[in-house]
Amino acid sequence: MKCTEVNRLLNPYIDGELDLQNVLAVEAHLQECPRCNAAIAGIQTMRTAISRACEPAKAPLRLREAVQAQFAGTAAPRQATSLSLGVCLAAAPGIAALLIVGWLALAQPWNAQSNAGTAQGTRIVYHLAGGNHVKANLRTLKNHLDAEPNLQVVVVAHSDGINFLLQGAKDTEGQPYIGALRELRARGVEFRVCTNTLTRQQIDTRAVVPEAVLVPSGIAEISRLQKREGYTYLRL
Amino acid sequence: MHDDWERERFERLMLPHLDAAYSLARWLAKNDGLAEDAVQEAYLRAWRFFGSLRGDDARPWLLRIVRNACYELRQREHLPGPAEDFDEQRHDAEMLAAGAVITLPVNPEAAVIARAESDLVRQCLGALPRDYHEVLVLREIEGCSYKEIADIVGTPIGTVMSRLSRARRLLQGLIAERVRPRETGT
Numbered sequence: 334m335k336c337t338e339v340n341r342l343l344n345p346y347i348d349g350e351l352d353l354q355n356v357l358a359v360e361a362h363l364q365e366c367p368r369c370n371a372a373i374a375g376i377q378t379m380r381t382a383i384s385r386a387c388e389p390a391k392a393p394l395r396l397r398e399a400v401q402a403q404f405a406g407t408a409a410p411r412q413a414t415s416l417s418l419g420v421c422l423a424a425a426p427g428i429a430a431l432l433i434v435g436w437l438a439l440a441q442p443w444n445a446q447s448n449a450g451t452a453q454g455t456r457i458v459y460h461l462a463g464g465n466h467v468k469a470n471l472r473t474l475k476n477h478l479d480a481e482p483n484l485q486v487v488v489v490a491h492s493d494g495i496n497f498l499l500q501g502a503k504d505t506e507g508q509p510y511i512g513a514l515r516e517l518r519a520r521g522v523e524f525r526v527c528t529n530t531l532t533r534q535q536i537d538t539r540a541v542v543p544e545a546v547l548v549p550s551g552i553a554e555i556s557r558l559q560k561r562e563g564y565t566y567l568r569l
Numbered sequence: 570m571h572d573d574w575e576r577e578r579f580e581r582l583m584l585p586h587l588d589a590a591y592s593l594a595r596w597l598a599k600n601d602g603l604a605e606d607a608v609q610e611a612y613l614r615a616w617r618f619f620g621s622l623r624g625d626d627a628r629p630w631l632l633r634i635v636r637n638a639c640y641e642l643r644q645r646e647h648l649p650g651p652a653e654d655f656d657e658q659r660h661d662a663e664m665l666a667a668g669a670v671i672t673l674p675v676n677p678e679a680a681v682i683a684r685a686e687s688d689l690v691r692q693c694l695g696a697l698p699r700d701y702h703e704v705l706v707l708r709e710i711e712g713c714s715y716k717e718i719a720d721i722v723g724t725p726i727g728t729v730m731s732r733l734s735r736a737r738r739l740l741q742g743l744i745a746e747r748v749r750p751r752e753t754g755t
Contacts, residue, residue, distance in 0.1 A: 344734040348708065350715045375679040379741055383694065383709045386687035392591035396605045400587060400612050404576060462606075463645070491606065492645055529602040533646065552605055568613070 334362045339369050347376055399556035403566065454483030458564040460555055464493030468504050470569045471497075471513050478520055487558060488569075491527035491551030498526050498545045499536070511542065518544050527551030579619050582627040583612065589628060589711055590635045596706045597639035599695060607642050611635040629717040636703065636721055681745045693743040701736035708733055 339362045345351045346359045363370055392400075457477070461470065478484055490498055497510045504510060514524070524545035531538055531547075538547060548554040558564035590611060594604035611634045622630050685693075694705065700722075707713040707721060715733075719726045 345730055376737055378679040378682050380709060382682055382685055382690050386690035387710050389592040389710055390595050392587045397587060399609055552609055
């Protein structure tokens with residue numbers, strides 16, 4: 334076997350991905366080729382450097398809790414929910430998959446194991462991560478409140494989902510969001526903005542409308558509301 | 570339709586890979602907060618599409634979803650850099666043009682790389698173009714086989730092999746390039 338051929342096989346050889354016949358051929362070549370031995374030494378040195386520098390990370394406890402909370406009580410719905418999600422599903426097929434999960438979570442009040450919030454009105458945390466279809470999302474919220482006046486709603490926004498909560502934000506037709514926001518606030522809806530997103534996007538906290546409050550991490554807040562305060566999760 | 574049994578199976582197959590999911594997400598999203606968001610999104614999607622998982626080979630299946638979630642989130646956050654689409658052919662041409670660097674005799678490189686500090690290794694790994702960066706992270710940090718990498722990245726095994734080989738050469742070149750000037754004080 335020639336050096337050029339062996340060179341092509343060195344990486345799979347080192348990674349233990351070569352079949353026996355080729356392993357034997359490479360090893361026969363290595364017996365007598367200092368250049369290819371040096372190439373192997375180079376790759377191995379780098380692998381050692383990587384494993385020394387890059388230990389696999391462990392998931393933080395808050396993430397573990399948040400992921401587990403997503404699936405707590407998401408058993409199959411016993412009956413269809415009355416909430417109209419058609420607007421969102423039609424408008425944003427990309428997030429339809431996530432909405433289904435939210436829909437499953439929404440079915441929780443009908444499950445025997447769920448008792449959170451039913452006496453004082455259902456508690457819903459809406460998770461808003463995208464900047465599209467905000468108008469439709471706000472309309473969904475309003476419809477939801479119309480259907481269940483006792484509903485307690487917290488909207489947690491992060492990523493592009495925060496944009497409509499910034500001062501002077503307007504919809505695609507140039508209409509300011511602030512009117513709809515104030516109306517929803519007056520009906521008890523709370524808006525919480527992820528400070529991590531603001532930091533990442535280098536947005537000053539003063540740019541957030543006073544109708545919304547800041548929380549350190551949107552995801553952690555969603556997890557906390559579900560776990561500690563019995564909120565049901567719904568994705569917008 | 571998911572039921573309790575399905576959820577129990579999901580938790581049994583998916584939750585043990587949470588550390589691997591987060592570890593990969595940190596490398597691909599290049600931001601701890603974004604990595605957490607990506608992992609959460611990935612688990613939601615995994616739950617939604619759990620029915621499409623064949624067999625019990627959950628890890629690569631989940632990591633593929635994590636990978637895609639990371640790139641989508643970076644795009645959503647308008648973050649530049651290696652998460653952008655990578656033109657492999659153009660880059661290959663550039664690599665050939667840079668052949669003088671990457672085909673240097675390997676022996677001196679090995680000695681140079683052995684002296685590289687961990688920070689520098691991490692920086693150089695993070696600076697690789699996306700297609701090379703991800704195969705190297707999956708192989709060296711997540712310990713995936715070629716077959717698993719092929720499943721996660723969505724390419725044939727032959728492509729994984731050639732990308733990995735190029736990725737290693739490229740990383741060797743990058744590290745050597747940055748170690749030498751420091752040592753010579755230039």
